[in-house]
Amino acid sequence: MTLLSLTAMQTKIGQYAVLHDVGFDVPEGGVFVLLGRNGAGKTTTLRSIMGLWSPSPGSVHFDGQDITRMHTADIARMGIAYVPENMGIFGTLTVDENLVLATARGRIDPARLKRIHALFPALERFRDKQAWSLSGGQKQMLSVARAIIEPRRLILIDEPTKGLAPAIVDAMAEAFREIAQDATILLVEQNFNFARTLGRDMAVIDDGRVVHRGSMADFAADAALQDRLLGLAM
Incomplete structure (x- = not known):
């Protein structure tokens, strides 16, 4: 089943066209990875899905419903x-206050909080600490935790491993595998080794256009294709 579908999506920022006829389908369940070089249009794609920028023309459908102009x-x-690249947390609020603010009614379901603490134990240890500290x-963990503090069907995550130590990256991968058991993740990532361990399906965007779509297993097995599309020497 297709959960998210982008069709001929074009997005302009000011007078500049950033996306050109971007289209791909994200199946429900698991992790879909959007790869690409710096400046290729990955973040713009996520922001367009969330309605932060409006694609025109083109369309975004979620679970069969047109959300393009919502x-x-x-x-x-x-x-x-949406977990943005800049994490989007509130530095002067505590960890728990950040989580409460991400809920619809200002109340945290104890069962979901328990699950978050199991995924990210540091957030339980530092729940009364201000986020800036x-x-x-840990800030990245808090950003992801805010996204899952209530049940979600789709989570857009932008560059979660940027600047993180290898041990933290490994912990993040384990958390994403757990989260993807009951939600779909659309992951933008430049760390190919991280992405290939998680992704089931993938697409590559370059210069605002989708230049490849397929399974992650097939892409990970084709070093020449990786080098041509991403400039990688795997």
């Missing part, structure tokens, strides 16, 4: 969460 808040209420890896 407001960001309404898109979020449909069960879509956390390490980079």
Whole structure:
């Protein structure tokens, strides 16, 4: 089943066209990875899905419903969460306050909080600490935790491993595998070794266009294709 479908999506920022006829389908369940070089249009794609920028022309459908012109808040209420590259946390609020703020009614379900603490034990240890005092890896954990503090069907995650230590990256991969058991993840990532361990399906975007779609297993097995599309020497 297709959960998210992008069709001929074009997005302009000011007078500049960033996306050109971007289209791909994200099946429900598991991790779909969007790869590409710096400046290829990956973040713009996520922001366009969330309604932060409006594609015109083109369309975005979620679970069969056209959400192209919907407001960001309404898109979020449909069960879509967004973890931006800058993490989007509130530094002067505590860990718990950040989580409460991400809920619809200002109350945390104890069962979901228990699950989050199991995924990210540091957030339980530092729940009364202001977010600015956390390490980079802990801030990223908090950002992801905010996205899953309530049930979501689709989670958009932008560059979660950027600047993180290898041990934290490994812990993040384990958490994503667990999260993907009951939600779909659309992951933008430049760390190919991280992405290949998680992704089932994938697409490559370059210069605002989708230049490849397929299974991650097939792409990971083709070093020449990786080098041509991503500039990697695997």
